[in-house]
Amino acid sequence: MSDPEPTRTTFENVDPTLSLDDQKRLVVDSGRRRHLSWGMDFDSRALSLDPHIPDHWEEQVKELHRQNLQAARVGMIEEFGERGIDAKIDNFVAIGVKPFSVLAHHNALFHQVRQAFVIGAYYPALVGACALGERILNHLMLDMRGHFTATPEYKKVYRKDSFDDWRLPIDTLEAWGILLPDAVVEYRALMGLRHRSIHFNPETTNALREEALAAIIHVRKIIEQQFASHALRPWFIANTLGHAFIRKDYESHPYVRAYFLPNCPFVGPLFGMAPGKGGWEFFDLADYGDGDWTDDEFAAAYNDRDPALVAGPPG
Structure with a gap:
């Protein structure tokens, strides 16, 4: 009598108490799945x-x-x-518009800044936008620096718990490849507004609306560059239709691991989704088979999928 075939480990039967990294190592079809970039915080x-x-x-x-x-x-x-x-x-x-963004530290605070500007509270909107820019910058630095201990920049930042002088974190995060080039440009422009508005300057009150609007737009563009859930960015697979997916080689990138993967379902090309009581629900096939797909092969499987085969709710 032959031994029974071993049970294939899939996301339906893998131990859910394991970390996602451990689950991905055990599940047989991980090579044919990618993280769906997902963010619904927009207006x-x-x-x-x-x-x-x-x-x-x-x-x-x-x-x-x-x-x-x-x-x-x-x-x-x-x-x-x-x-x-x-x-x-x-x-x-x-x-x-308030851009599509992955869920991160900035979302609720940016909403408050926008609300202040709408009702005409221009000075709170101005200083709020500048403070939010600084908060995002500090979060990025504190979250990322432990991954770059071997770099020459690390010795300049490892002792500090916050950064009032923006030049150091901006230059450091740029050197580490965390801040994208356009975000660096926006941050340096916002830095000038921050200095004029936070430090006493009698001229500030002469152009409150204009400077508050400029600061909000700088923050919006920073969010669009760094946290957009749908865009042309280095960490997204190119040319996918309707949705964005994380490139395989970026799954281990410290920035992507910190800000994207915790909120990005790990799906195959036939995944489905529908609104539920607690937000959107995702559905998928149990097993896509053995072997690894390249990002281009995954994109082709997703773009060419048959709508009749897309996964739906059980039953």
């Missing part, structure tokens, strides 16, 4: 509040836009109050 209502209607639009499109504009205006009144609503809407449109 695109500013796009619906644009009153301009191009003449070339079809009449039904124009009418739909008018309805969306009215609904968005009602929502603004409910959230911010009717007094001065036109100015509040102008402010809301000026700061633009």
